[in-house]
Amino acid sequence: MKKICCLLALLLLALFEQSAAQDAEALVKKVKSRLDKVNDYTATGEMKTNVSFMKVPAAQVKVYFKKPDKIKIKNEKGISLVPKGTVSISLNHLLGGQYQVLDGGADKVEGLTVRVVKLLPLDESNEVVLSKLYIDEARLLILKAKTTTRENGTNELEMEYGKYADQALPDKIVFTFNTLEYKLPKGVTFDYDDGSQKKKQTGTADDQRGKIEITFSSYIINKGVPDEVFK
Amino acid sequence: MDVINVSHLSKQFGDIDAVTDLSFSVQEADVYGFLGQNGAGKSTTIRMLLTLITPTAGQIEIFGRNLHTHRKEILRQVGAVIERPDLYKYLSAYENLSLFAKMSGVRVQRKQLMEQLEMVGLAERAGSRVKTYSQGMKQRLGIAIALIHNPQLVILDEPVNGLDPQGIADMRNLILHLSRHLKKTVLVSSHLLNEMEQIATRMLIIDKGKKITEGSIQELFDPAKTMVEVAVENAAAAAALIKNTPWAGHLQQTDDHQLVFSLHSDQLAQLNQDLTGMGIALTAFRPVNSLEKYFLSLTGTNQHVAAFAN
Amino acid sequence: MWQLLQIELFKIFRKSRTYISFGAIAAMVIIVQMALKFDGRSYIEFILGSLKETLDIPYATILNGYFVCFIILNLLLIHIPLLIALVAGDEVAGEANMGTLRLLVSKPVSRTELMLAKFFATVVYTALLLAWMAFLSLVLSILLFGTNDLIVARSNAIEIINRNDVMWRYLAAFAYATIALTTVAALAFLLSVFAENSIGPIVSTISIVIVFTILSEMQIPLYDRTVKPYLFTSHMLGWKGFFYLKTDADGISMPGTVENLPAVLKSMGILLIYIVAFAGSALVVFKKKDILS
Numbered sequence: 001m002k003k004i005c006c007l008l009a010l011l012l013l014a015l016f017e018q019s020a021a022q023d024a025e026a027l028v029k030k031v032k033s034r035l036d037k038v039n040d041y042t043a044t045g046e047m048k049t050n051v052s053f054m055k056v057p058a059a060q061v062k063v064y065f066k067k068p069d070k071i072k073i074k075n076e077k078g079i080s081l082v083p084k085g086t087v088s089i090s091l092n093h094l095l096g097g098q099y100q101v102l103d104g105g106a107d108k109v110e111g112l113t114v115r116v117v118k119l120l121p122l123d124e125s126n127e128v129v130l131s132k133l134y135i136d137e138a139r140l141l142i143l144k145a146k147t148t149t150r151e152n153g154t155n156e157l158e159m160e161y162g163k164y165a166d167q168a169l170p171d172k173i174v175f176t177f178n179t180l181e182y183k184l185p186k187g188v189t190f191d192y193d194d195g196s197q198k199k200k201q202t203g204t205a206d207d208q209r210g211k212i213e214i215t216f217s218s219y220i221i222n223k224g225v226p227d228e229v230f231k
Numbered sequence: 232m233d234v235i236n237v238s239h240l241s242k243q244f245g246d247i248d249a250v251t252d253l254s255f256s257v258q259e260a261d262v263y264g265f266l267g268q269n270g271a272g273k274s275t276t277i278r279m280l281l282t283l284i285t286p287t288a289g290q291i292e293i294f295g296r297n298l299h300t301h302r303k304e305i306l307r308q309v310g311a312v313i314e315r316p317d318l319y320k321y322l323s324a325y326e327n328l329s330l331f332a333k334m335s336g337v338r339v340q341r342k343q344l345m346e347q348l349e350m351v352g353l354a355e356r357a358g359s360r361v362k363t364y365s366q367g368m369k370q371r372l373g374i375a376i377a378l379i380h381n382p383q384l385v386i387l388d389e390p391v392n393g394l395d396p397q398g399i400a401d402m403r404n405l406i407l408h409l410s411r412h413l414k415k416t417v418l419v420s421s422h423l424l425n426e427m428e429q430i431a432t433r434m435l436i437i438d439k440g441k442k443i444t445e446g447s448i449q450e451l452f453d454p455a456k457t458m459v460e461v462a463v464e465n466a467a468a469a470a471a472l473i474k475n476t477p478w479a480g481h482l483q484q485t486d487d488h489q490l491v492f493s494l495h496s497d498q499l500a501q502l503n504q505d506l507t508g509m510g511i512a513l514t515a516f517r518p519v520n521s522l523e524k525y526f527l528s529l530t531g532t533n534q535h536v537a538a539f540a541n
Numbered sequence: 542m543w544q545l546l547q548i549e550l551f552k553i554f555r556k557s558r559t560y561i562s563f564g565a566i567a568a569m570v571i572i573v574q575m576a577l578k579f580d581g582r583s584y585i586e587f588i589l590g591s592l593k594e595t596l597d598i599p600y601a602t603i604l605n606g607y608f609v610c611f612i613i614l615n616l617l618l619i620h621i622p623l624l625i626a627l628v629a630g631d632e633v634a635g636e637a638n639m640g641t642l643r644l645l646v647s648k649p650v651s652r653t654e655l656m657l658a659k660f661f662a663t664v665v666y667t668a669l670l671l672a673w674m675a676f677l678s679l680v681l682s683i684l685l686f687g688t689n690d691l692i693v694a695r696s697n698a699i700e701i702i703n704r705n706d707v708m709w710r711y712l713a714a715f716a717y718a719t720i721a722l723t724t725v726a727a728l729a730f731l732l733s734v735f736a737e738n739s740i741g742p743i744v745s746t747i748s749i750v751i752v753f754t755i756l757s758e759m760q761i762p763l764y765d766r767t768v769k770p771y772l773f774t775s776h777m778l779g780w781k782g783f784f785y786l787k788t789d790a791d792g793i794s795m796p797g798t799v800e801n802l803p804a805v806l807k808s809m810g811i812l813l814i815y816i817v818a819f820a821g822s823a824l825v826v827f828k829k830k831d832i833l834s
Binding site for chain 2: 544545548551552555556557639640641643644645646647648649650651829831832833
C-alpha cells in the first residue's frame with residue numbers, strides 16, 4: 001500500500017511538474033507575444049552609471065531597439081561608457097531563439113510574488129548559458145532577469161513599469177554587470193594627491209560589479225529605427 | 232663745499248682688508264684723481280660710493296647728506312662709468328640710453344637722447360646693437376649714459392682702459408670740459424699717471440686699502456721738483472761718499488748702478504758738479520717724470536737705501 | 542615701480558631666447574595635436590586598454606578638443622619649468638654676467654624696487670607663456686577636434702565631465718598652473734641672486750624640480766610621511782584637482798563640483814607661501830649683496 005501511495009505521489013509530482021513546466025512555457029509564450037508587439041522603439045531617458053572606478057554624471061541617453069534583438073544605448077550629446085553586455089537588457093534577446101523552459105517556482109521581487117522561470121538555450125554556442133526570469137504573472141511583465149553568460153559572467157536586469165506597462169516597456173531598468181579592474185598604465189601621468197586617506201579597496205566583490213540605471217521619460221514605438229543607428 | 236666726504240671707511244671681504252680707515256674729501260668742481268696700483272682698493276671705494284658695496288665701517292656723505300639714508304636723492308645727481316661700460320648688447324645704443332635715462336629718474340625726449348648720442352659721436356650708429364660696437368664706442372656710450380641726467384658728480388673708474396691714444400685724448404678733453412665749463416665735480420680713478428697729472432686738481436693715493444697721501448698737486452709735490460736718475464759705476468761706493476753730504480737727504484733709492492735723487496730742478500746743475508767733484512764717475516744723468524716717481528716712491532715695496540741700512 | 546616693470550619687460554621681450562620658449566611650446570603642442578589627429582585612437586586604447594573587454598569605448602567622441610588639451614597639459618607641464626627657469630634664472634645672474642648689474646644698482650632706484658620689478662616681470666612672462674599654451678592647447682584643439690564630454694584618466698579611476706562643465710575647470714586649471722610655474726620662477730629667481738652666470742641657476746632649478754618630483758611621486762612610505770607634504774612639487778599638480786568631481790551617495794558624479802576643493806586651495810596656498818618665501822629670500826639676500834660684477 002505504501003509503495004502504491006509513493007508511486008501515486010511520484011506520478012502526481014511528475015504530472016504536476018510537467019503541468020508546471022507547461023505552465024511556465026505557456027507563461028513565457030504569453031510574455032513573449034506581448035513583447036513581440038513592439039517591433040522597434042526609440043526611448044529617451046536619464047542614465048546613471050555606478051561603477052567603482054568610474055565617476056560619471058547622469059547622462060541623457062537614447063535607447064534604440066529593433067527586432068529581433070538589436071539594441072543600442074547612445075549618448076548623443078556626450079560620452080557614455082556602456083557595458084558590452086547591453087544586449088542583455090533586451091528581453092527580446094533573452095526570449096528569442098530556442099530554449100528549454102524550466103519552472104523555478106515562486107519568489108518575491110519588491111514584496112510582490114513572482115513566478116521564476118529558467119531558460120536554458122538549446123544552442124550550445126549561444127553566449128547566454130542560463131537566464132532566470134522573475135515574472136509578474138498577473139501583468140505578464142518580467143520584473144527581473146538574471147543572465148549567466150560565457151564571457152561576461154552574470155548580469156542582472158531589474159525593471160519597473162508604469163506608463164508603458166501595456167507595451168511591456170519599463171519606466172526604469174537597473175542593469176548590474178561584471179567589470180574588470182581598471183588601471184592606468186604606469187608612467188602615463190601622475191595624479192594629484194590631495195592627501196586624503198581614501199584607499200580603494202580593490203578586489204572586493206563590489207568593485208567587480210557595476211550598475212547602470214536608466215529612467216525612461218518617453219518611448220517612440222513602432223515608428224521605425226534605421227539600421228545605421230546600431231553600427 | 233665738500234661734494235664727497237668720506238670718513239674712516241673700511242671694507243673687509245672675509246679675512247681680506249680691502250679698504251682700511253680711509254678718509255678723504257672731494258670739493259666742488261674738483262677733478263679728483265684717485266690713484267693706486269691694481270688691487271689697492273680704488274674700485275672697492277668707488278663701489279662703496281655708488282652703494283654697490285656695503286662698507287664694513289665708516290661714513291660717506293655726498294652733497295652734505297648721508298649716503299645710506301639719502302641714497303636715491305643723491306644718486307639722482309651722480310653719473311658713473313664703472314670699469315668697462317657693459318651694456319645690453321642685444322639693445323641698440325638709443326635703447327640703452329633711453330632705458331638708463333628712465334632709471335636715472337629723468338624724462339627725456341627722443342631729441343635729447345639723440346643730442347646726447349651726437350655729443351659722444353654715436354648718432355649715426357644710434358640704431359645699431361651694442362654688440363657691434365668697438366670698445367671705444369662702448370666707452371663713449373657709457374659716458375653718454377652717465378651724463379644723460381645732467382648729474383653734478385661724475386665718477387669715472389678707469390675710464391681710459393682699452394682706449395687708443397685718440398680715445399684717451401678725447402676722454403681727457405671731456406673731463407676737463409665737464410670740470411671747467413660745466414662746473415661738474417669729477418672723481419677719476421686711473422693708473423695712467425701722465426693723464427692724471429694733466430687733468431687732476433687734487434688727488435688721493437691709496438695702497439693696500441690705506442690712504443697714503445691726499446691733496447692738491449701743489450700740496451703734494453712741486454712740479455718744479457724733479458727726480459733724477461744718476462747712473463754710476465758703483466752705486467754703493469757712491470752712496471758711501473754722499474752719506475755725509477747735504478745730498479744724502481735728497482737720495483731716494485739706490486740699486487747696483489743707479490742713484491735716484493729728489494730735488495728742485497734748480498739744483499740739478501749743482502748736484503752734477505758736486506758728484507763729479509767727489510770723484511764719482513757718472514755715466515748718465517736723467518731727470519724723470521715726477522708724478523710717476525712720486526707715486527712709485529710712495530707705493531713701491533719698501534726699499535731701504537742700501538748704504539744706510541744697519 | 543610701474544616704469545621699472547616696463548623696463549624689465551622690455552628687456553625680457555627683446556631677448557631672442559624668450560621667443561625660443563614660445564616657439565618651443567608651439568612646436569610641442571602642434572606635434573602632439575598632429576599625432577593625435579592621425580592616430581588618437583591608439584592613444585585612447587593605450588589609456589583605456591584595460592576596459593576594452595567590458596565596456597564599449599566611443600573612440601571618436603572621446604578624442605575631442607578638451608581631451609586633447611588635457612593630454613597636452615599632462616605632457617607639457619613637466620617640461621614648461623625649464624622654459625620658465627630659462628628666463629627667471631637669467632634675471633639677476635644674467636645682468637651680473639653681462640656687467641649691467643652694477644649700472645642698474647647704482648641708479649636712484651632702491652634694490653627692493655629693482656628686485657620687485659624683475660620678479661613681477663618674470664611673473665608676467667610666466668603668465669603670458671601659460672596664456673600662449675592655453676590658447677594653443679585649448680583653443681586650437683577645440684578648432685581641430687571639436688568639443689564633447691571630457692574623459693579624465695586617473696591612475697585607478699575614470700572621470701567623465703559634461704562638456705558644459707569643462708571650460709571653467711580649464712580656466713581654473715590654467716590659473717593654478719600659472720601659480721605653480723611662478724613657484725618655479727621664484728626658485729630660479731632666488732638662485733639667480735647667488736650666481737654670476739645664468740647657467741647655474743637654470744640647471745639648479747631644473748635639478749631641484751626633477752629630484753623633488755621624483756620624491757613626490759615615488760610612493761615610498763618613508764618619503765610620503767616625511768617630506769612629500771612639504772615639497773612644492775607635490776602641490777604643482779593641484780590643477781588636476783579641478784577635474785576630479787564629487788560623487789553622490791550612489792556614486793554618480795555631481796557636475797559643477799570639485800572632489801576636494803579645500804585640498805586644492807590648500808595646495809595653492811602652499812605654493813603661494815613658497816613664492817613669497819623664495820622671492821622674499823631673493824630680496825633679502827640681494828639687499829645685502831655686494832655687487833662685484
